[in-house]
Amino acid sequence: MVKRLFKLVLVFAIFNSLFSCAISQDEMELLDRSTMLYEKSIRWGEFVKAKSFHKNNPVLSDLERRRLKFYRVTAYSILQNDTPDLHNSNVLVEIKYYKNDRQVIKSLTVKQHWKRDKDSEVWYLDSSFPKFR
Numbered sequence: 089m090v091k092r093l094f095k096l097v098l099v100f101a102i103f104n105s106l107f108s109c110a111i112s113q114d115e116m117e118l119l120d121r122s123t124m125l126y127e128k129s130i131r132w133g134e135f136v137k138a139k140s141f142h143k144n145n146p147v148l149s150d151l152e153r154r155r156l157k158f159y160r161v162t163a164y165s166i167l168q169n170d171t172p173d174l175h176n177s178n179v180l181v182e183i184k185y186y187k188n189d190r191q192v193i194k195s196l197t198v199k200q201h202w203k204r205d206k207d208s209e210v211w212y213l214d215s216s217f218p219k220f221r
Contacts, residue, residue: 115209119177119202122211123166130183130218131164143203143212159220161185162193177202177211183218196220 122141129138135156139148148156163184171177179200186193201215 115174115204116171118209119171119204119211122202123179126213127164127166127181131161133159133161139217141213142217143214156220158188159185160188167197175204175206177204185220187220194221 126138126141129135129141133156136148136153140146161183163182165182166179167182168180169177170179179202181198181200183196183198184193185196196218198218199215200213202211203214204211
């Protein structure tokens with residue numbers, strides 16, 4: 089009797105975990121691809137490309153572009169990833185960087201809010217661009 093009940097609970101738990109996922113595998117792959125491309129852009133100093141992931145104000149100004157030339161990113165780490173539904177994901181990221189003339193590594197923690205466009209199914213950032221100082 090106990091074994092039967094245990095098996096029933098185990099089967100229920102497995103089915104519940106399989107069907108309660110908020111986001112499908114394909115949608116998760118799209119999000120992963122977007123976050124990976126953004127990470128590469130930031131990591132290799134391609135700030136113009138990285139800024140294009142931001143829905144609000146997706147273009148760097150000339151002043152921002154000139155200022156960011158002095159910064160080098162040494163590490164980009166995803167600390168936490170929470171995807172509560174099909175159209176939102178919250179990612180906590182740590183960026184380590186230095187300014188060319190100072191050679192002191194600084195750390196910046198960034199809260200990213202990724203949103204998925206309902207029509208085009210593209211993930212974009214609905215949070216501000218990292219503030220390198």
